[in-house]
Amino acid sequence: MTKRALITGITGQDGNYLAEYLLDQGYEVHGLVRGQANPKVAQLRRSHGDVKIVQGDLLDQGSLISAVQQVQPDEVYNLGAISYVPLSWQQAEITAEVTGMGVLRMLEAIRVVSGASSSRTTPSSQIRFYQASSSEMFGLVTEATQNEHTPFHPRSPYGVAKAYGHFITQNYRESYGMFAVSGILFNHESPRRGSEFVTRKVSRAVARIKLGLQNELRLGNMEARRDWGYAGDYVRAMHMMLQQDTPEDYVVGTGHTHSVQELVEVAFRAVGLECGDYVVSDPEFRRPADVNLLCADPKKARDKLGWEPAMSFEELVTRMVESDLALFSESGR
Ligand code: NDP
Numbered sequence: 001m002t003k004r005a006l007i008t009g010i011t012g013q014d015g016n017y018l019a020e021y022l023l024d025q026g027y028e029v030h031g032l033v034r035g036q037a038n039p040k041v042a043q044l045r046r047s048h049g050d051v052k053i054v055q056g057d058l059l060d061q062g063s064l065i066s067a068v069q070q071v072q073p074d075e076v077y078n079l080g081a082i083s084y085v086p087l088s089w090q091q092a093e094i095t096a097e098v099t100g101m102g103v104l105r106m107l108e109a110i111r112v113v114s115g116a117s118s119s120r121t122t123p124s125s126q127i128r129f130y131q132a133s134s135s136e137m138f139g140l141v142t143e144a145t146q147n148e149h150t151p152f153h154p155r156s157p158y159g160v161a162k163a164y165g166h167f168i169t170q171n172y173r174e175s176y177g178m179f180a181v182s183g184i185l186f187n188h189e190s191p192r193r194g195s196e197f198v199t200r201k202v203s204r205a206v207a208r209i210k211l212g213l214q215n216e217l218r219l220g221n222m223e224a225r226r227d228w229g230y231a232g233d234y235v236r237a238m239h240m241m242l243q244q245d246t247p248e249d250y251v252v253g254t255g256h257t258h259s260v261q262e263l264v265e266v267a268f269r270a271v272g273l274e275c276g277d278y279v280v281s282d283p284e285f286r287r288p289a290d291v292n293l294l295c296a297d298p299k300k301a302r303d304k305l306g307w308e309p310a311m312s313f314e315e316l317v318t319r320m321v322e323s324d325l326a327l328f329s330e331s332g333r
């Protein structure tokens, strides 16, 4: 039997890679998209014509119930979110609504459509649910590495909203016996990463500087350290979590951490330039509160899922720079 997946956030980086991966696995893939004339939908149709589009918005409960009713999915991947941390201070309420309450609405849609009941007298839902939790929930950390037992101390409205989404997923699992899990994913990047995130901002700028289209790169906190991996590796982990016998949460990351400064050095080195000649410190890109260190302890994912990341940090950064070099060489601007 062909399995059916419903993905929210299909027009984002992870939605793109996950759709590709599930199509390869023989799934029928449905993607929730919002708004009229959303330009990313046309792009999605061009890149992944096999994905079936279903209208819906994480702000609109009725639309999510209709989507689940229409698709009758075996698996739901909730990747939709306002995901850019700085925006979450400027639009804290809408971030809470989409990134936090949106999780509750998606869980409710599954509960209503499948008739899961707290009395457990009716069978619990057959629909398996994946929530895109984030290492941003850890925030202010005191240990060198973070695992499934590390306490949360989020440092942004985004991190707080994700913590709500995480706990409500756990609560629906415990209250209704749903197969609902969270993957606590550390930063993962790719040539398809949004240009507002630091890795892609750097890879684009380095490519443009190399081509003579730009002469400086303005950045905020260069000391911040992140555990950066490749998005293509991380969507495999999402799928693996939903194929287990029991629903559990997993930390997913490489177990290695690098500073923004190191990221910049590797990126400039990839084109034979020295970063010191081009990087400018700009307070505009500093945050009201930042997360200074993240580094995953992915032991559980490795031992129980058999998941391993395949791409190193250096290879990832180099690939992103090369991809942007090709992009800007072609467009010339
Ligand atoms: P992106 O920012 O690339 O994609 C976000 C997606 O959410 C887009 O498809 C966007 O659709 C959709 N979206 C925004 N608002 C709504 C809404 N109201 N209703 C429905 N969909 C909406 O994120 P990523 O692909 O990088 O990340 C995927 C998920 O994983 C997110 O939840 C993110 O917070 C989380 N995460 C990401 C990590 C990373 O390093 N990439 C790490 C840990 C967690 P539209 O095109 O309409 O704007």
Ligand code: GDR
Binding pocket: 083, 084, 085, 133, 134, 135, 136, 185, 186, 187, 188, 196, 197, 198, 199, 201, 218, 219, 220, 221, 222, 224, 225, 226, 260, 285, 286, 287, 290, 291
């Ligand atoms: P993050 O990613 O906030 O970790 O969230 P981002 O790439 O935006 O920032 C990483 C670190 O780089 C520092 N930084 C800058 N960041 C940006 N965007 N632009 C800059 O100019 C800049 N200069 C320095 C930041 O201060 C920060 O410390 C990402 C998102 O994908 C979330 O949705 C996800 O949950 C987490 O990763 C895990």
